[in-house]
Every structure is written in C-alpha cells, then in structure tokens.
Amino acid sequence: MIKKKxxxxxxxxxxxxxxxxxxxxxxxxxxxxxxxxxxxxxxxxVVAGRQVDLIIWDLHGEDDFQTVQMSYLRxxxxxxxxxxGTRRSTLDIAMKLKGRADQAVGPLPAIVxxxxxxxxxxxxxxxxxxxxxxxxxxxxxxxxxxxxxxxxPVFQALAELVLEVP
Amino acid sequence: xxxxxxxxxxxxxxxxPDVYQWRELRDLLNGxxxxxxxxxxxxxxxxxxxxxxxxxxxxxAITLGSKNDRIAKALQPNIDVALKASVQKNPKxxxxxxxxxxxxxxxxxxxxxxxxxxxxxxxxxxQSVSVRGLQWRWEAFRSRRPYAEIVLLKTLIYRVEQxxxxxxxxxxxxxxxxxxxxxxxxxxxxxxxxxxxQDFVNDxxxxxxxxxxxxxxxxxxxxxxxxxxxEAVLCVxxxxxxxxxxxxxLRALLDEIxxxxxxxxxxxxxxxSAFAMVKPKLEEALDVKEMVPKRRVSPLIWILVAxxxxxxxxxxWFEYGQxxxxxxxxxxxxxxxxxxxxxxxRENGRFLIEGFKDPQARDPEELITRSEIDAENIESRWLPxxxxxxxxxxxxxxxxxxxxxxxxxxxxxxxxxxxxxxxHRWIKRLERHATSIAGVENIRRNLLIDADMDSLxxxxxxxxxxxxxxxxxxxxxxxxxxxxxDRAADLIRQLLALQAQMEVMVRIAVIGHADPTGKPDFNFxxxxxxxxxxxxxxxxxxxxxxxxxxxxRPEDGGVxxxxxxxxxxxxKVTFKLMVTEDQVxxxx
Numbered sequence: 001m002i003k004k005k006x007x008x009x010x011x012x013x014x015x016x017x018x019x020x021x022x023x024x025x026x027x028x029x030x031x032x033x034x035x036x037x038x039x040x041x042x043x044x045x046v047v048a049g050r051q052v053d054l055i056i057w058d059l060h061g062e063d064d065f066q067t068v069q070m071s072y073l074r075x076x077x078x079x080x081x082x083x084x085g086t087r088r089s090t091l092d093i094a095m096k097l098k099g100r101a102d103q104a105v106g107p108l109p110a111i112v113x114x115x116x117x118x119x120x121x122x123x124x125x126x127x128x129x130x131x132x133x134x135x136x137x138x139x140x141x142x143x144x145x146x147x148x149x150x151x152x153p154v155f156q157a158l159a160e161l162v163l164e165v166p
Numbered sequence: 167x168x169x170x171x172x173x174x175x176x177x178x179x180x181x182x183p184d185v186y187q188w189r190e191l192r193d194l195l196n197g198x199x200x201x202x203x204x205x206x207x208x209x210x211x212x213x214x215x216x217x218x219x220x221x222x223x224x225x226x227a228i229t230l231g232s233k234n235d236r237i238a239k240a241l242q243p244n245i246d247v248a249l250k251a252s253v254q255k256n257p258k259x260x261x262x263x264x265x266x267x268x269x270x271x272x273x274x275x276x277x278x279x280x281x282x283x284x285x286x287x288x289x290x291x292x293q294s295v296s297v298r299g300l301q302w303r304w305e306a307f308r309s310r311r312p313y314a315e316i317v318l319l320k321t322l323i324y325r326v327e328q329x330x331x332x333x334x335x336x337x338x339x340x341x342x343x344x345x346x347x348x349x350x351x352x353x354x355x356x357x358x359x360x361x362x363x364q365d366f367v368n369d370x371x372x373x374x375x376x377x378x379x380x381x382x383x384x385x386x387x388x389x390x391x392x393x394x395x396x397e398a399v400l401c402v403x404x405x406x407x408x409x410x411x412x413x414x415x416l417r418a419l420l421d422e423i424x425x426x427x428x429x430x431x432x433x434x435x436x437x438x439s440a441f442a443m444v445k446p447k448l449e450e451a452l453d454v455k456e457m458v459p460k461r462r463v464s465p466l467i468w469i470l471v472a473x474x475x476x477x478x479x480x481x482x483w484f485e486y487g488q489x490x491x492x493x494x495x496x497x498x499x500x501x502x503x504x505x506x507x508x509x510x511x512r513e514n515g516r517f518l519i520e521g522f523k524d525p526q527a528r529d530p531e532e533l534i535t536r537s538e539i540d541a542e543n544i545e546s547r548w549l550p551x552x553x554x555x556x557x558x559x560x561x562x563x564x565x566x567x568x569x570x571x572x573x574x575x576x577x578x579x580x581x582x583x584x585x586x587x588x589x590h591r592w593i594k595r596l597e598r599h600a601t602s603i604a605g606v607e608n609i610r611r612n613l614l615i616d617a618d619m620d621s622l623x624x625x626x627x628x629x630x631x632x633x634x635x636x637x638x639x640x641x642x643x644x645x646x647x648x649x650x651x652d653r654a655a656d657l658i659r660q661l662l663a664l665q666a667q668m669e670v671m672v673r674i675a676v677i678g679h680a681d682p683t684g685k686p687d688f689n690f691x692x693x694x695x696x697x698x699x700x701x702x703x704x705x706x707x708x709x710x711x712x713x714x715x716x717x718x719r720p721e722d723g724g725v726x727x728x729x730x731x732x733x734x735x736x737x738k739v740t741f742k743l744m745v746t747e748d749q750v751x752x753x754x
Contacts, residue, residue, distance in 0.1 A: 002435070002438070003339070003354065003436045003438055005358070005436075027355050032359070037366065038362045040354075040362065042352060042355055055337065057358065069369050074335055074365070075334075075337060076336070
C-alpha cells in the first residue's frame with residue numbers, strides 16, 4: 001500500500017475545505033484550522049491498479065492574520081493550490097505561496113483547482129491568467145465545491161502526477 | 167607648566183631676563199624631580215594608564231582582600247545586577263554556562279528526593295510481610311536494588327495500547343499495532359495531526375529542530391510517548407503510569423527498526439508495505455503485562471469477616487437446629503393420639519402451641535421436654551376434650567370403671583365389650599355408668615360372669631332344700647333335726663355375708679307347715695309355732711334375727727289322702743330366700 005502526503009494550499013476562503021469535505025474521510029473538526037493551522041483528512045483511491053492513501057493536509061488559508069507554516073509542507077509529495085475564480089487576488093496569493101513552497105521543499109507535482117466555477121457571473125479570471133499557469137506547466141482544473149464538479153479528478157490527477165503515471 | 171619638562175628651555179618673549187635666569191636656575195636645581203612629578207600627575211589623570219596599572223595588581227589585591235569577605239560583600243550587588251543584565255540580554259550564554267552543572271544538580275536533587283521517598287517507603291514496606299512481598303524481597307536481594315524500587319516497579323499499572331511507527335518527514339504511518347479492545351481511530355489521520363502538532367510546537371517555540379515533543383499527556387490516565395529517530399518516530403499510546411525503563415525498550419526498538427530499513431529510508435516513496443514485517447515487533451512491545459497490585463487485606467479484616475461468618479453461621483445453625491426440633495416436636499404432637507394441634511407459631515423467637523388434649527392422652531409437656539427446646543422459649547395451652555377413637559373410649563372406660571382382675575374390656579365402634587368374671591357390685595357399677603362414658607354407645611356383656619350372683623343362687627338352692635321336720639302335733643323339731651338347723655344357720659350366715667358384699671337385701675322367710683289332719687286353726691297355730699321355734703333355734707345359732715321372718719302356712723284346702731309317711735312330709739319348716747333388688751332376678 002502506498003501513502004502519500006499532499007497539501008492543499010490557498011488564500012483564505014477559497015473553499016479548500018469545502019472542496020474536500022464531501023470526498024474524504026475525516027475525524028477532526030474545523031477548529032484545528034484556527035488553532036494548529038492544519039486539518040488532516042484521508043482519501044483512499046486506486047491509481048493504475050494500486051491503492052493509494054492520500055493524506056491530505058488541509059492548510060489554513062493565508063490571510064492578513066495567519067500565514068501558511070512552511071514546515072507543514074515538509075515531506076509532501078504534491079500540492080493542490082486552490083484559487084477562488086471570483087477573486088483575482090487569490091491567484092496571486094497562490095502563486096506567491098507556490099514560490100515559497102518551491103523554495104522550502106523544492107518543486108513538486110502540483111495542480112491548480114480553480115474553484116467556485118459555478119459563480120460564472122462573478123468570474124474574475126482572465127484567459128491570460130490561465131495561459132500563465134499553463135506556462136508554468138501546472139494543470140488547471142475548474143472545480144465547484146457546491147456542485148461537486150471535478151473534485152474527484154483533482155485528486156486523481158494529482159495522484160497520477162505524484163506516482164508518475166504516464 | 168607643560169613646558170616645564172623641557173631641557174633646552176628658551177627665553178619667552180614676555181619674560182624679563184631676571185625671570186628667565188631664575189627659571190633656568192630652578193630648572194637646573196630640581197628639573198628631574200619636577201619632570202617626574204609631572205609624569206605622575208599625568209598618569210593620575212589618564213584612565214587608560216590607570217586601568218593598565220590596576221589590572222596588574224587587581225588579582226593580587228583580590229587575593230589579598232579575599233582573606234576577609236570585604237571584597238565579596240562589595241562585589242555582590244554588582245554581580246547580581248550584572249548577572250541579571252546578562253540573562254536578559256543573552257540567556258543562551260548563561261544557559262550554556264550553567265547547563266553542565268544544572269543537569270547533574272537537578273538529577274542529584276531528583277535522586278535525593280526519590281531516595282528519601284524510597285527510604286520511607288522501604289520503612290513502611292519492611293513492616294508488611296506477604297508471599298508476594300517475600301518474592302519481591304528475594305528479587306531485590308538478587309538484583310541488589312532497594313526493595314522499594316522493586317515494589318514501585320512491580321506495582322506500576324500501565325498498558326501500552328497503541329504503537330505507531332511514523333515516517334518522520336511525511337507523517338505517514340508506516341505500521342501500527344493496537345492492543346485488543348482498543349478502539350482505533352484512523353492512524354494515518356492521528357499520526358498526521360501529531361506530526362502537524364510537532365511542527366506547530368517547533369514553529370511556535372522557535373525550536374531549532376533538535377528538541378522534540380516527547381510526551382503528550384491527556385486527562386490524567388492516557389499519555390502519548392514519542393520516541394524520535396532520524397527517519398521514523400515511534401508513537402506509543404499508554405494508559406496508566408509506565409516505568410521509565412519502557413523508554414529504553416522503545417528506544418532500542420526504534421534503533422533496531424532504523425537499522426533494519428537502512429537502505430529503504432533514502433528512497434521512501436510512500437510505499438509502506440515493506441514495513442509490515444516489523445509489526446510483530448510492535449505487537450511484542452504492546453505485550454506489556456498489566457501489573458495489578460493485589461490490595462492486601464489486613465488480617466484484622468479477615469478475622470472480623472471470619473467472626474461475622476462464624477456468628478452468622480452459628481446463628482443459622484442454631485436457628486436451623488431450633489427449626490428442626492420445632493418441626494419434629496410438631497410432628498410428634500400431631501402424631502400423638504388424643505392431642506389435636508390448633509395453632510403452632512413462632513413469635514419473636516418464642517414458640518407458641520395451642521391445642522386440645524384428651525385427659526387420657528400422653529402429657530404433651532413430656533414431649534416438649536424431650537424436644538430439647540428451651541422451656542422458657544415455649545408456651546403451650548391445652549384445652550380438654552374427649553377423643554372419640556375406640557382406644558381413647560377404652561382408656562376412658564377403664565379409667566372410670568376400674569375393672570377388677572379377671573375382667574377384659576374392649577371397644578369397637580362405640581360398643582364396650584366386657585368379658586370375664588366380676589363381682590356383682592362392679593357389674594352393677596358397669597351397668598349404671600358405662601353408657602354415660604363419652605363415646606360408649608352400647609355395652610355387650612354376654613361373656614361377663616357375675617360370680618356373686620352364682621354364689622347367691624347356689625346358697626339359695628341349698629338353703630331352700632333344708633327342711634326341718636316335726637313329729638305330729640309338736641312345735642319343736644325332732645331332735646335329729648339339729649344338723650339340718652345347723653346347716654341352715656350356716657347357709658344363712660353365708661347369705662348375709664354375701665348380702666353386704668353385693669349390696670342387696672336378703673330376707674329369709676322361715677315358713678312353718680302342718681299336716682292337713684286336725685282343725686285348721688290348730689294347724690295354723692301349730693305351723694306358726696313351728697316357724698317361730700326354728701327362728702329361735704337359728705337365732706341361738708347367731709343368725710341375725712332381723713334378716714328372718716317366721717310365718718305359718720298350714721296345708722288347708724284340698725284333703726290329702728295318703729299314708730302316715732306322706733303326712734309326715736307336711737310337718738315341717740321350710741326356708742324361702744327373698745332378695746330385694748330391682749335389677750337382680752334371683753329366680754331363674
């Protein structure tokens with residue numbers, strides 16, 4: 001059996017926790033976010049015929065009061081950067097966090113989840129932004145925690161990247 | 167003044183020649199001394215020089231000064247302030263400095279405290295002796311450790327409930343083991359959270375990564391011991407208070423695991439299957455037996471318990487004994503003829519019996535005495551009654567009738583059967599009383615012989631057969647008739663004796679007769695004279711005259727034809743016995 005630690009990173013209130021809530025096994029409550037700054041969940045999946053346990057470190061969102069503790073990233077195999085499609089600034093924060101993460105633990109497989117795609121009317125993302133991400137060779141998947149759209153594929157895609165499935 | 171030291175002095179423009187000469191002379195006379203003085207003066211005003219100078223003598227001075235404590239006293243406030251400032255400014259330096267002494271000092275203090283505790287414990291324990299205590303003493307003796315230490319070690323209660331081997335970098339659980347019946351949460355999540363908390367603590371307290379969490383303590387009873395290794399961490403969930411020795415065992419286990427997977431660590435990619443092989447080792451570590459000290463019960467308690475049990479036991483035994491005697495007594499009383507139990511109760515430990523008792527029945531007090539129940543505890547009340555079974559009717563009849571020897575009585579279905587030989591007097595009694603005896607409905611006496619009545623009949627027959635004969639015309643019996651009269655007197659005496667015995671009245675009529683020849687008047691007188699004469703003759707023979715009556719009865723009426731011999735038979739006196747008693751028929 002394979003166990004991989006992955007981290008979900010993003011700005012405050014981009015919907016990281018909502019994104020996983022319906023799809024993972026969890027025993028800890030939300031309050032860990034505000035105290036320890038991280039909440040740990042687990043998702044068991046099958047990738048290329050092998051069972052993989054993703055140990056998901058759901059890190060507290062970066063905001064003015066709390067910064068993401070880089071020590072939590074140690075030992076990770078991959079990252080999910082969660083961006084709120086209705087707030088342009090969250091993409092910048094995600095990129096800033098990526099820079100810090102790369103510095104702290106080196107470049108690792110990553111996926112950007114463009115969340116809240118159900119709120120099209122308030123969409124703030126420009127095509128340029130997506131292109132810029134593509135240049136960084138980071139797959140972008142549009143998700144909606146509300147409708148459940150593409151949540152599973154995010155984990156699936158990251159797991160495949162992490163396990164270097166061709 | 168500065169110029170004063172110069173050797174080649176020149177005249178100042180302001181100086182008069184006198185003054186210059188005077189100055190030159192002075193310089194010549196005390197120039198070197200003055201120069202020296204000025205140098206000293208300069209030194210006194212130069213702090214750098216002074217510091218240098220004092221530093222040369224300071225240590226010497228302190229050494230000299232330390233002979234008394236003046237210097238120490240003078241320095242102490244300054245040292246205090248300096249130390250405080252130093253700690254505030256850079257605590258690390260002072261920590262570094264005192265660490266080598268602090269560690270041993272703390273250890274020493276702890277050891278001293280523990281030893282004191284152990285000593286006092288030792289003292290206490292020395293006084294308690296038990297099998298287990300002796301075993302521990304032996305172990306202490308063998309291992310040359312204080313007895314108390316062994317006791318502490320043996321009485322710790324703990325249980326290693328769960329062990330996780332966690333990959334240090336990723337926080338991934340490599341392998342885990344749990345004791346039976348321990349409810350398991352998802353170990354991956356727990357281990358992740360533990361790792362996060364470890365990181366959190368390190369970040370929060372700015373640890374350099376060397377000092378790690380080693381114990382988490384929860385609600386008193388549970389704790390998590392964390393044994394850190396270079397690549398992996400052992401997390402052990404423990405209930406109770408484990409001995410520190412467990413740390414060493416965990417450390418050894420972790421080292422062994424590190425060694426085992428030496429090659430795997432660098433290329434660990436999340437595949438935990440290889441680590442399954444150490445699971446038995448973890449399980450072995452779980453297998454720490456719970457050591458529950460048995461609470462020693464004071465011998466006094468045992469004695470008390472034994473006493474209580476004995477008292478209760480005796481009570482139960484006694485009560486059971488009483489109960490058995492009671493039920494046996496009741497059984498006997500119920501079986502006893504002539505006794506009818508109406509009520510048998512126990513009230514406040516006292517026994518109460520009420521019932522009917524036939525006067526002929528056995529005395530129940532005798533049974534009660536034989537039952538061995540304390541007489542004070544038993545109260546009995548008996549009401550008299552007549553039992554109606556044949557046996558009791560018989561007993562009652564015997565009691566009332568007092569049958570003489572030779573009489574046999576039996577009762578069957580209320581009929582009193584009397585047989586044998588009895589006095590007339592008793593038979594009269596029987597007839598008078600028997601039917602009034604409770605339970606006797608009838609008497610059967612066919613086989614009962616009245617002996618007195620038989621005698622009476624025999625005597626009557628005999629007496630009435632005794633005739634006293636007379637010659638013609640004579641009122642005195644013939645002389646040969648004396649024997650007859652004797653005999654009659656004797657019989658009458660016997661009859662009278664019998665009369666008293668039988669309670670009947672016997673009267674004997676002495677009847678005079680005369681033959682039919684001659685005149686009737688004469689004959690009548692003659693017959694009366696003849697009766698009177700025999701009565702007199704009987705009286706002479708001591709027969710009670712009151713029992714006798716003399717009457718004449720001449721043979722009148724029909725003339726009797728016959729020989730003289732036939733006539734002779736008429737001249738006589740006869741006896742007639744009369745018994746006056748209603749019930750008795752004297753005639754056959």
